[in-house]
Amino acid sequence: MGIDNIIFILIAVGAVLLFSKNIKTIARNINLGKDIDLSDNKAERWKKMLMVAVGQSKMVKKPVSGILHIVVYIGFVIINIEVLEIVIDGIFGTHRFFASFLGPFYNVLIFSFEWLALGVLLACVIFLIRRNVLKINRFGLKEMLGWPKTDANIILIAEILLMGAFLTMNASDYLLQGLNADHYIQAGAFPVSGTLVAPLIDGMSINSLIIVERATWWFHIIGIFAFLNYLPYSKHFHILLAFPNVYFSKLRPKGQFSNMESVQKEVAMMFDPEADPYAAPAEPVGEPERFGVKDVTDLSWKNLMDAYSCTECGRCTQQCPANITGKLLSPRKIMMDTRDRLEEVGKNIDTHGKDYTDGKSLLGDYISEEELWACTTCNACVEACPVGIDPLSIIVDMRRSLIMEDSKAPSELTSMLSNIENNGAPWQFATNDRLNWRDEN
């Protein structure tokens, strides 16, 4: 084992340790949410996950970005087989380890990796053009200014560099194989790098080619380790969470909102003729429960997982009737705010301990009442999301807090609610007139 193998092992172990530490923090943050039981309907959940996450069924509703995304997605999944080989080579100092026992099939693999790498590279270039030159509207909305835009560009440029390095590595290897260089066994098929990249470096000496091959090999694998550790800080984390997030997404009809159990008990008591109105209230057990959602810790863990799964594509906002007509509400911003606030709460716990409060909350400091009241609860955002995110449930839970905790609502809504209370209709009409339609024309 040479010194380079030891360096490789140290980098790999360091990268994995750092990554798992960050994953643990994210899992801890998600678990700050309220518990809900989503262990039901396993078969249906698997089916939905296969369709929507693995099969990308919602992505292709926008054919251009959908198909380009599938190229990158398949490229990512398949090229990871190559990464496995690179890791083995890195640890043991072998070269193209899989070639030794895969035989001709190895050539088929490399052949397909080459084409996929080119596909990923081109798709990412087109994505960059869409974001920065064509300036597709959904990528330029208010909430995307600053870091979110940079984040997206970093990801795309990183992928282009990684694929570029991969193809250059293959090209130099191809040339070295042609020159019968030691250690560079005859293995692989290089339809892309052999034609596109090799001519650029052809004619270099064996030693120079080895330097190119080694440099791109190291750049590629260190790049992958760096990218892995970038994920937890980025919207790109969706590549991991998309799958569980779709699995745990809502299976009920979209129009069915949760019936709050805490309210159910009180209402049942009011309808119970046996209930003693003068009875002393039962001893409260633990902290009194808050109605609705004020801060991220009032949300369910699924809402919080939604926030970490969001890749800020903006399909939700693009479909939102309120946003289309210029209102402040953007379902994507609701998810980005939720994640930002959750990260803040997480950091507070890390620095100040579990019981620290910073006096801020998701509702108010991040999401305004105006945004919440603009929602028509039409479910367009939920329908549009390719990874099973439900921004609507957060919006409604926050309205619950505004109404039931703070008695805050637009005045017309307050009158509507008191009409229902007084005469069983949202308008001020007498119950006795309910059948008048029968005798009118």
Place this chain on the structure above:
Amino acid sequence: MKDSIIMSNNGMKVNTMAKMMAKGETADVLFWVGCAGSFDDRAKKITRAFVKILNHVGINFAVLGTEESCTGDPAKRAGNEFLFQMQAMGNIQVLNGYEVKKIVTTCPHCFNTLKNEYPSLGGEYEVMHHTQFLQQLINEGKLTVEGGVFKGKKITFHDPCYLGRANDVYEAPRALVEKLDAELVEMKRCKSKGLCCGAGGAQMFKEAEPGNKEINVERTEEAIETKADIVAVGCPFCMTMMTDGVKTKNKEEDLKVFDLSELIAQANDL
């Protein structure tokens, strides 16, 4: 005719659950009229059109009349879960008291609430939207639609959010348009991508937040683009929003707004 049936001034036969129970009779289906259908002048016409069809087919139905109360939908969407559950429990007591098994309603909001949100509170019924009910009557051969009136007309259908996306009912209303012998033209955003009229989530009862356009105008423009003669709706709130939108665009002459039950009643000259 059974003597317990009340003839209204305009020749409709509409029974209440209370009257039927007093006579020891039961209705096959309860027609849940809803608040808009009971009080809003435009929506009341939808209610009457649907009743005329029910009478025409001879459906043994009844309404709750003064015993009906808001399902609680707008309260729930506005965030007042307490008021919603109070309404729900009250309604469930009434419905269960009459041993109601099957409900049909012309309002997708009532439909969604009764169908999806009442069961876990103790109210389990078979709930249908009136477009589903009408499609079933047609499929069973109980209702035939005379196509003549609408032959050659273009009709576009505006999906109500609480029927379409909320409950995945897209085909029943479209099947009705086809029965009218009219040409069904789709708006750019339709079915699961349909654009809301702007009234859902208790927006019906308040001014919109500041923006650069009203949602109903955006939707109406899309309907106008189809060059349809009629925009068919299946919801009393969509009816209000689309009618207002057409007025705003001064297109009252070119684009009429009707509920599907009204179109069927017109086709059959009821």
